[in-house]
Structures are given as structure tokens and as C-alpha cells.
Amino acid sequence: MSPARGGRLIVVSNRVALPRQTATGGLASAMRSALQERGGLWFGWSGKIANQTAGTLRYQQDGPVRYATMDLSRSDHDHFYDGYANRTLWPLLHYRPDLVDYNRGHLDGYLRVNRLFAERLAELIEPDDVIWINDYHLIPLAAMLRQRHIRNRIGFFLHTPLPADGLLITLPRHRELLGTLASYDLIGLHTARDQRSLEDYFVHELGASLRRGHRLRYGDRRFRAGVFPIGIDTQQVAQDAKQADSLEEIAQLRASLDGRVLIIGVDRLDYSKGLPQRFEAYARLLERAPEMHRKVSFLQIAPPSRGTVPEYRQIRRELERSAGHINGTYAAPDWAPIRYVNNSFPHSLLSGYYRHAKVGLVTPMRDGMNLVAKEYVASQDPDDPGVLVLSRFAGAAQELSQALLVNPADTEEVADALEQALSMPLAERRRRWRSMMDVLEKQDITAWRQSFLGALTD
Ligand SMILES: O=P(O)(O)OC[C@H]1O[C@H](O[C@H]2O[C@H](CO)[C@@H](O)[C@H](O)[C@H]2O)[C@H](O)[C@@H](O)[C@@H]1O
Numbered sequence: 001m002s003p004a005r006g007g008r009l010i011v012v013s014n015r016v017a018l019p020r021q022t023a024t025g026g027l028a029s030a031m032r033s034a035l036q037e038r039g040g041l042w043f044g045w046s047g048k049i050a051n052q053t054a055g056t057l058r059y060q061q062d063g064p065v066r067y068a069t070m071d072l073s074r075s076d077h078d079h080f081y082d083g084y085a086n087r088t089l090w091p092l093l094h095y096r097p098d099l100v101d102y103n104r105g106h107l108d109g110y111l112r113v114n115r116l117f118a119e120r121l122a123e124l125i126e127p128d129d130v131i132w133i134n135d136y137h138l139i140p141l142a143a144m145l146r147q148r149h150i151r152n153r154i155g156f157f158l159h160t161p162l163p164a165d166g167l168l169i170t171l172p173r174h175r176e177l178l179g180t181l182a183s184y185d186l187i188g189l190h191t192a193r194d195q196r197s198l199e200d201y202f203v204h205e206l207g208a209s210l211r212r213g214h215r216l217r218y219g220d221r222r223f224r225a226g227v228f229p230i231g232i233d234t235q236q237v238a239q240d241a242k243q244a245d246s247l248e249e250i251a252q253l254r255a256s257l258d259g260r261v262l263i264i265g266v267d268r269l270d271y272s273k274g275l276p277q278r279f280e281a282y283a284r285l286l287e288r289a290p291e292m293h294r295k296v297s298f299l300q301i302a303p304p305s306r307g308t309v310p311e312y313r314q315i316r317r318e319l320e321r322s323a324g325h326i327n328g329t330y331a332a333p334d335w336a337p338i339r340y341v342n343n344s345f346p347h348s349l350l351s352g353y354y355r356h357a358k359v360g361l362v363t364p365m366r367d368g369m370n371l372v373a374k375e376y377v378a379s380q381d382p383d384d385p386g387v388l389v390l391s392r393f394a395g396a397a398q399e400l401s402q403a404l405l406v407n408p409a410d411t412e413e414v415a416d417a418l419e420q421a422l423s424m425p426l427a428e429r430r431r432r433w434r435s436m437m438d439v440l441e442k443q444d445i446t447a448w449r450q451s452f453l454g455a456l457t458d
């Protein structure tokens with residue numbers, strides 16, 4: 001269905017993948033694919049820090065996508081993005097109340113930036129536009145737009161998990177914040193569990209009523225919660241992976257492996273991704289299977305993320321120690337068991353790396369979806385596919401049931417899965433891969449965009 005019945009699509013997110021930028025982060029990768037096909041306006045933070053938050057919009061055009069972005073001052077960035085979004089909401093949404101750092105200054109900064117977004121956005125909105133707001137950085141934005149008399153259809157998609165109401169109520173002043181979700185017409189979530197959490201919270205904590213079809217009524221607002229698992233551009237990733245074979249970097253990787261089997265992990269350097277536990281599981285494999293020594297190599301790509309937040313600096317230090325310890329314990333003059341790389345790579349190259357890896361190791365402690373798991377599968381050679389080892393606590397596990405599903409906290413179980421993956425017969429690999437690829441072909445990024453916008457404009 002055409003979203004705006006003739007109107008424009010306006011996508012709003014804190015993180016915007018500007019033209020010619022590597023989008024390390026699922027939201028930016030996915031929205032870029034969704035918008036490039038459909039066209040529209042993408043509104044958000046420029047990724048730049050300025051002397052002050054002037055609220056001036058900078059416009060750029062890339063094919064059918066027009067970008068409108070603004071800089072933030074250091075103080076706004078620190079309170080809004082580092083502070084409330086990434087030190088309060090992110091740990092809460094990823095089931096880490098122990099890491100939640102709540103402070104009034106952060107909340108004030110968060111509300112200030114949301115108000116500024118609302119002011120600037122309201123000036124751009126035309127009556128037929130459909131507005132699609134993304135993620136926990138911008139929860140109160142629709143309520144602020146409604147205060148400015150914006151009556152358009154407004155949808156919200158939460159890219160992270162949503163924990164149960166028992167955890168949500170630990171957030172100070174949770175009603176004031178989460179209650180504003182009722183200002184949207186549609187709230188999209190990755191999984192049925194997240195949808196249940198939202199409904200339980202509204203019903204049990206806010207006294208909303210729930211009707212058939214996941215329709216909620218709260219005060220004078222009526223809205224709906226829907227499950228829309230995000231996909232990838234499956235055909236494009238498969239094609240990129242095949243073509244990557246001719247890239248110099250892939251030839252270099254292959255030469256460096258010298259016949260060894262590659263295990264790959266690709267994650268932003270985030271405590272939610274379960275990297276220390278993953279390293280430990282790999283070390284456990286080396287400890288109990290000496291016959292694997294010199295035969296495997298684990299490449300962990302982990303571009304630094306949110307590096308000014310203390311918890312992220314801490315995890316970085318921890319992983320450096322752990323990688324050093326594993327190599328120190330098991331390496332030989334001609335073999336390093338782990339290659340730990342703190343750089344980001346473009347999609348076209350990553351897909352080649354995925355294709356060359358016999359095992360994709362994706363073991364977050366919690367993850368909204370995890371697009372890397374999907375990209376790994378889509379990059380495989382159909383004749384000789386690798387095996388995906390996947391955390392049960394990634395949204396992707398709901399669709400990719402033919403992966404080897406593990407509890408990432410159980411390092412023995414992850415080591416078992418690695419052994420199973422490394423020795424899996426070709427027929428079983430092909431069967432599992434085909435079944436996962438069927439899902440990815442059907443529920444790709446286009447299907448995601450169409451189903452969300454279809455439900456929003458219905
Ligand atoms: O913008 P950053 O602070 O650099 O962080 C990157 C993004 O991380 C999160 O991504 C989520 O969205 C993915 C796509 O739906 C999903 O697969 C993944 O599980 C999520 O973690 C965050 O939610 C985004 O807002 C960030 O842009």
C-alpha cells in the first residue's frame with residue numbers, strides 16, 4: 001500500500017546514515033535500504049557536535065532520499081545521547097538495571113532535544129505526510145508533535161527489546177515517559193514477547209484497556225501494537241557476497257588463513273553483545289579440543305561504539321585483556337587463535353568475510369533483532385553454506401530457528417555448538433541454510449517497510 005496516500009514518507013531517527021557513510025548499526029543500515037527503494041525525507045542528528053545546538057537543518061539529496069539533519073552541542077549530546085538514551089534507557093531495555101544511570105540532567109537534556117526535533121519537524125510536515133519515528137531516543141516526539149497540532153499518522157518502531165513491566169517500572173518517572181507512546185497510531189516491535197511487554201505495561205501499570213487486534217485505549221488515545229521483525233536486503237547481500245570473491249581484501253584474508261577454518265563475529269563494541277562470554281566460550285573450545293589448535297581462526301570485528309560512555313570504555317578494556325590472554329595461552333609462532341579488530345568495514349566487504357567463514361558466531365545477551373545474523377546467512381554459498389550459532393535472546397532467533405540456538409551465558413553450551421558447527425555434515429548445513437534463507441527471502445527489508453507502513457496507513 002502506498003503509505004501517505006500520495007503524501008511523503010518522513011523517517012525520523014537519531015542516527016542517520018548520510019550518503020557515503022558506513023552505517024555501523026542496524027537501524028541506519030536498515031532504514032537506508034528501506035528509504036532508498038521507497039524515497040522520502042530522513043530527519044535526525046547529523047552525527048556532528050557543534051558549539052551550540054542552533055537547530056539549523058542541513059539538507060542533502062541522495063537519489064530519492066532527502067536528508068535534513070542538525071548538529072547537537074556537546075552538552076546536549078552528552079545528556080541526550082550518551083546520558084539518558086545510552087546510560088538510562090539502553091541498559092534498561094537490554095535487561096541490565098544494574099547499569100542504569102538515572103539523573104535529572106540527562107532527562108532534561110533528552111526532553112530538550114526531543115522538543116527541538118519536534119519544533120523543526122513540525123515546520124516541515126504537510127497534511128498528507130506519514131511520519132515514522134524510530135527508537136528509544138525519540139519516545140516523546142509524537143506527543144510533542146501532537147501538542148503542536150500535528151494530526152498526521154505517526155508510527156513508532158522500537159529497535160531494541162522491551163522488557164517486562166516489572167522491569168520497566170524501575171525507571172524513575174516511567175509513566176510520564178512511556179505513557180507518551182499512546183500519542184502514536186502504531187507501535188512496531190520486533191517480537192511477540194516485546195509486544196506482550198508493551199501491552200502488559202499499558203494495561204497493568206497505566207490502566208489502559210486492550211481490545212482485539214492488539215488495539216489499546218488509553219485516555220482519549222487509541223493505538224495499536226504490532227510485530228514487524230526487521231529484515232535485510234537479502235538479494236543484495238547475497239549478490240555482494242558472491243561478488244566480494246574478486247576483492248583483494250578477501251584474497252588476503254584467504255591467504256592469511258592458509259587453509260584454516262574461519263569463525264566470524266561482527267558486533268558494535270557493546271556490552272549487550274555478549275563478547276566477553278563469547279571469547280570465553282571460544283577459549284573453552286580450545287581448551288577441551290586440542291585437535292582444533294592451528295585448524296581454526298576466530299575473527300571478531302568490533303567497531304567501537306558510544307566510546308564516551310564509561311561502560312563502553314570498560315568493555316573495551318575487558319576484551320583487549322581477554323583477546324590477549326587467549327592468544328597468549330594458545331598461540332603458536334605461526335598461528336593466532338583470535339583476531340580481534342576494532343575497525344568498521346563496509347557492507348560489501350563484510351558480506352565477503354561472512355561468506356568465507358564456516359561459522360557465524362552471534363551471541364548477544366539481548367538484542368532487538370541482530371541483522372548481522374541475517375546478513376551472515378544471506379552471504380553463504382548455497383552449495384557449501386556455513387553454520388549460524390545464534391543466541392536465543394536475539395530477536396532473530398524467533399525467525400532463524402534452524403540456527404544452532406544457544407544461551408550465551410552458558411559457555412559450555414556455546415562451545416558445544418561450535419564443535420557441532422565445525423563438524424556438521426554438508427547435507428545438514430544445506431538443509432538448515434535453505435530453511436533460514438526461505439525466511440530471509442520472504443521477510444526482507446521491503447516486506448518490513450511495506451507491512452509497517454501498510455498497518456500505519458490502514
Ligand atoms: O546509533 P548508535 O548509538 O551508534 O547505535 C547503533 C544502533 O544500535 C541499535 O540498533 C538496533 O536496531 C537494529 C535494527 O532494528 C537491531 O537489529 C538491533 O538489535 C538493535 O540493537 C539501536 O537500537 C539503534 O538506535 C542504533 O542506531
Ligand SMILES: O=c1ccn([C@@H]2O[C@H](COP(=O)(O)OP(=O)(O)O)[C@@H](O)[C@H]2O)c(=O)[nH]1
Nearest residue numbers: 023024025026027029268344345370371372
Ligand atoms: O564494521 C561493521 C560492523 C557492522 N556493520 C553493520 O552494522 C549493522 C549492525 O546491526 P545489528 O542489528 O546486528 O546490531 P546493532 O549494531 O544495530 O545493535 C549490520 O548491518 C552490520 O553489517 C557494518 O556495516 N560494518
